[in-house]
Amino acid sequence: xxxxxxxxxxxxxxxxxxxxxxxxxxxxxxxxxxxxxxxxxxxxxxxxxxxxxxxxxxxxxxxxxxxxxxxxxxxxxxxxxxxxxxxxxxxxxxxxxxxxxxxxxxxxxxxxxxxxxxxxxxxxxxxxxxxxxxxxxxxxxxxxxxxxxxxxxxxxxxxxxxxxxxxxxxxxxxxxxxxxxxxxxxxxx
Amino acid sequence: xxxxxxxxxxxxxxxxxxxxxxxxxxxxxxxxxxxxxxxxxxxxxxxxxxxxxxxxxxxxxxxxxxxxxxxxxxxxxxxxxxxxxxxxxxxxxxxxxxxxxxxxxxxxxxxxxxxxxxxxxx
Numbered sequence: 307x308x309x310x311x312x313x314x315x316x317x318x319x320x321x322x323x324x325x326x327x328x329x330x331x332x333x334x335x336x337x338x339x340x341x342x343x344x345x346x347x348x349x350x351x352x353x354x355x356x357x358x359x360x361x362x363x364x365x366x367x368x369x370x371x372x373x374x375x376x377x378x379x380x381x382x383x384x385x386x387x388x389x390x391x392x393x394x395x396x397x398x399x400x401x402x403x404x405x406x407x408x409x410x411x412x413x414x415x416x417x418x419x420x421x422x423x424x425x426x427x428x429x430x431x432x433x434x435x436x437x438x439x440x441x442x443x444x445x446x447x448x449x450x451x452x453x454x455x456x457x458x459x460x461x462x463x464x465x466x467x468x469x470x471x472x473x474x475x476x477x478x479x480x481x482x483x484x485x486x487x488x489x490x491x492x493x494x495x
Numbered sequence: 496x497x498x499x500x501x502x503x504x505x506x507x508x509x510x511x512x513x514x515x516x517x518x519x520x521x522x523x524x525x526x527x528x529x530x531x532x533x534x535x536x537x538x539x540x541x542x543x544x545x546x547x548x549x550x551x552x553x554x555x556x557x558x559x560x561x562x563x564x565x566x567x568x569x570x571x572x573x574x575x576x577x578x579x580x581x582x583x584x585x586x587x588x589x590x591x592x593x594x595x596x597x598x599x600x601x602x603x604x605x606x607x608x609x610x611x612x613x614x615x616x617x
Contacts, residue, residue, distance in 0.1 A: 307537055316536045323565065377533045420541075427544050431531070431563040463505050472555045473512040475548060477505060 309419025310344060310408075313381045317346045317404050318428055320377060322435065324350030324402065329428075330438040333421065335410065338448045342390075342410040342418070349401040358396050381406050388415035422482040429457060429478065430469050441486060443493040453489040455482070516557050525559045525604055530575040532566025538573035539592055546593035547576075550600040559604060572615060578603050588613040 307313050314331055321329045326348035334343045353361065364379045381404070382392040388408040396402040408415045425439050439455040460478070469478055529535070529544045544561075551559055567575060572589030576596060579585045586609050588599060595613055603609050 312536050312541060315531070315541060316533050319531055319533075319536075319563075319565070376537075380533070380537075423541055423545050426548070427531075427541055427563075430548065430561055431529075431544075459502065460505065463502060464509060467509055467512060467516075468560060470548075470551060470559055470561045471512045471516060471557055472552050473508050473515070475552050477508045479548070479552070 307380060307384070308416065310342075310384070310406075310416050311419040311421045311424040313377075313384060313406070313416075314344055314346065314421075315424045315427060316377045317381060318424075320404075321346060321348035321350055321402065322432055324348060324352070326350035326401065326435065328436045328438070330440070331425070331428075332440045332442070333418070334442045334444070335418070336444040337410065337446050338444050340410045342408040342415065343405065344407075345403065345405040347401070347403045352398045352400045352402050353396045354398045358394055361394065362392075378404065384408075384416055388412035390415075422479075422486050425455070425482050426479055430475070433461070433469060441489060443489060445493055451489055451493045453485045455485065515555075524579075524581060526577075526579040527559060527561050527600075527604060528564050528577040528579070529561070530565065530567055530573060530577075531563045532570075532573075534566050534570035535573045535575060538570075540574040542593045543574040543576060543591050543596045546596040547600060550597050554600075554605070556600075556605065569615070569617075575615070578609075580604070580607065587615045587617055589615045 318329055318331060328349045330347045332345040336343070361378050362382060364376050378392070385392050385406040385408055389412050390406060390408040392404070392406045394402070394404055421441060429437050437457045441453045442450055444450045464474065467474060469475060527547055529540055529547065531540050547561060550556065569575065569589065574591045576588045576591040576599060577585050578599065586603070588610065591599065591613060599610050
């Protein structure tokens, strides 16, 4: 993986596979504390304590098509390379929260990459899931700016109109692109 | 900052899309599936997805549903993309980068001819 936003896509796929109904992705770029934190929270089937320990091991996976599961170990490695780490909070039947933090200015911190495409891909591919995306930037003075997207309003308005209809797709894509661009633009770092 | 640009605008866009969709009832359902396991994503599946969506948008292609699947056990062939048109059987493609995806969208999804060079023998 070359971007943190690709890891986020990958971890969110786990949440989908765990039959979540609500998935929240948070990104917090904190320049005051030189910290980048990303978090994926779901209300899927969760894991037992024993399984939670195993998912950090690349040779554990729930899939049957191959024998290694690299998603979480790869993110953990990426975080540790940038003086950060990964934490996993989960409860069987309740859901899972995966959080990774990085020292933001670390030379080995992967770029965040194209957050808008990650959001778009998830929203379009899994319309039955309730998505919440939150991207927050805190500048050196501790001032915070935020882009928050909750798909509820959008879906009520769309009804049964698929998001892959070209006009709708254009609307949703530019909504993410413009929202994130505006967030980055208004934050002076 | 409001999350949705403008609900009014969305209403208008939705009405327009609804009319176009009715005018252009596609022959059979078209489904494009992108494999997005860890292997797929690491191999560039998000770019493949972006290319598919971009094609739909720029060519005004109505009636295509885009979904995902996980790892299919052929990680060395990722990014993998599948196309199902109507009652035809599923066609599976391997090593589908953004360029190949655009080619598949044009030749197969739009014109009905599979792109033989990238079809996986499964």
